[in-house]
Amino acid sequence: MKKVSFSKLKKIYENSLKIRILEETISREYKKNKMRCPTHLSIGQEIVAASVGILSKKEDYFISYHRSHAHYLSKGGDIIKFIHELHGLSTGCSKGIGGSMHLIDLKKNFYGSTAVVSSSIPIGVGLALSKQLSKEAGVVFIFIGDASIEEGVFFEALNFVILKNLPVIFVCENNSFSVYTHLSKRQPRGRKIYKLVESFGIKSFFANQSETIKMINTINKVISFSKFSKKPAFIEIKNFRYLEHCGPNYDDNLNYRNNREISFWTKNDAVFILEKYLVKLDKTFNHKEFKDSFIKFVNRIFRKIYMNNKPNKINLKNFVYKKA
Amino acid sequence: MIKFKDSINLALDHSLRSNNRLICFGLGVNDPSRFFETTKKLLEKYGENRVFETPTSENAMTGIGIGLAINNYPCVMMHQRLDFFLLAMDQLVNNAAKWHFMYGGKKSVPITIRLIIGKGWGQGPTHSQSLQSWFAHIPGLKVVMPSLPSNAYSLLIQSIKDPNPVIFIEHRWLHEISEKKINKKKIKIGDCQLLSKGKDLTVITYSLSTIEIMNLKKIINKSGINFDHIDLLSIKPIDYKSIKKSLLKTKNLLILDSISNPICSVGSEIISLISRDKDIKLKNTPSMLTLPDISTPTSFYYTKNYYISKKDIIREIMRLTNKQIKIIIDRDLHDVPNPKFKGPF
Secondary structure: OOOOOHHHHHHHHHHHHHHHHHHHHHHHHHHHOOOOOOOOOOOOOHHHHHHHHHHOOOOOEEEEOOOOHHHHHHOOOOHHHHHHHHOOOOOOOOOOOOHHHOOOEHHHOEEEEOOOOOOOHHHHHHHHHHHHHOOOOOOEEEEEEHHHHHOHHHHHHHHHHHHHOOOEEEEEEEOOEEOOEEHHHHOOOOOOHHHHHHOOOOEEEEEEOOOHHHHHHHHHHHHHHHHHHOOOEEEEEEOOOOOOOOOOOOOHHHOOOOHHHHHHHHHOOHHHHHHHHHHHHOOOOOOHHHHHHHHHHHHHHHHHHHHOOOOOOOOOHHHHOOOO | OEEHHHHHHHHHHHHHHHOOOOEEEEOOOOOOOHHHHOOOOHHHHHOOOOEEOOOOOHHHHHHHHHHHHHOOOOEEEEEOOHHHHHHHHHHHHHHHOOHHHHOOOOOOOOEEEEEEEOOOOOOOOOOOOOOHHHHHOOOOOEEEOOOOHHHHHHHHHHHHHOOOOEEEEEEHHHOOOEEOOOOOOOOOOOOOEEEEOOOOEEEEEOOHHHHHHHOOHHHHHHOOOOEEEEEOOEEEOOOHHHHHHHHHHHOOEEEEEOOOOOOOOHHHHHHHHHHOOOOOOOOOOOEEEEOOOOOOOOOHHHHOOOOOOHHHHHHHHHHHHOOOOOOOOOOOOOOOOOOOOOOOO
């Protein structure tokens, strides 16, 4: 299997850096009480989305769940419309109706994210069936978490994907927590999610985000497998979120997470690991300019909103039904 | 003569023919009985890509239908009993009903969901629920309940063409109801039908209750009672304008909500609407006949007094109009739609 090239790795790095800068800005600015909606930040988990975003093709679709900022952004989702959405403005990607948990950018084939755990899985499967029926190129990436495995609809959908051999890649980000509840309280000890899923008859992979380069290569392997075998695939990636389940703060003062685990993951931050790796490969690698200009760009978006934060009036009634 | 079940079949056939992206699926669609004969010959005509059997996965299959629908493949999904569709409430309520709204109008969900309600022959607690008012409660859904072959034909075609999710509910006892021929005149979703006119009373029905009152019409008219018969056809949107027009004339109301339990029912919604309307002044307090607030029992003996009988209807109309109707002796068995029916479902 060919390793992911330097230029691709660089793009993945930039993609994840963008997401981190945006998420950290949201975390900071959230306290101004202008973003008044439940917000699940992706800090710590950016690299998975960033890698899939770069290694997948434009014609591939993404569909996601409540913690979807990284997935939306990694697919190239419009940044200005995204920030406007969080601020409840009619210029947002969902006109301010959906908020942080309901993002969409059809131009970029980001088909939507929604809040109820596992609810978007079968919709992704339906999109894959529509691709198969119209013989359209590409696959559907369905992002899920470890708790999705506890919902019946996941297995219903998985069964159908295998039955019809649909162009689907499940990306399961296992951060060990469903809100505050650890995996050990929710699933039997010793279970390996990817092994369980594999036993249904789908090719399954595993990667650990702390082995960042290996993980990126595994994601690449999954994508090549799907492309060449024309079969669905599943990948479980072990990772960790830095902030609270929902909201802008750290919440480790609540002591629901093991200190060893917290320090392991912060010491093995994937964005820094990738950065170090790139510097090792190319001494001249420098992202400062990129970083500074992106921070400026983001700050400008927030500033503009604060200067003029009144949404245009829309008539909500017009959105309940589409006119026949 | 054309039966209700054949009109459904014709409407599906017409829709599949006129839109080559339309997909039909559900458990039993291609089975030997062809979904109570409503899907016969569709597989042969349109192939398995467009008319297919599914795993017994109501929730995922609804979501898969939504995924197809938002990517330009409108769908008809079907369930032989409504009760099984309850497994799919997450997909229906959280996704189908809200997709157009929550992404600011980006995509709508053109999906039609056919649900069959059972009655009699011991269908019991989990094969006979009619939950139209549940669905009507959700913004973003439309709820259609035809009563006769012609309106079933037209409304199914309109439901499939509609860019929004439509819950299309068929009562199992309607499948054998026939008309001389199908009137293909277009009926808009949201329009009721006025099936007879009279000044003494307004009788509002839908689905099976339309047939129940039609079967009694002769006897009632013979006794000198004439009534406006409104067949709702669409529960949501509801044709309140026509209801109001009739009530301004008759000032007397019977809602035959006889397949439904009473709490938060279609009937109670209509009564709520008229009681808040200052133009409407009724002679009597509005009346509504429903099932009791009890789940359907299975036993032949227990269901005898559970369903609304012809006698119950006649008695209520006599009370509301203060006129006598020659009481009929009802020899029909209460738990079958016709003497030939031997179930099992």
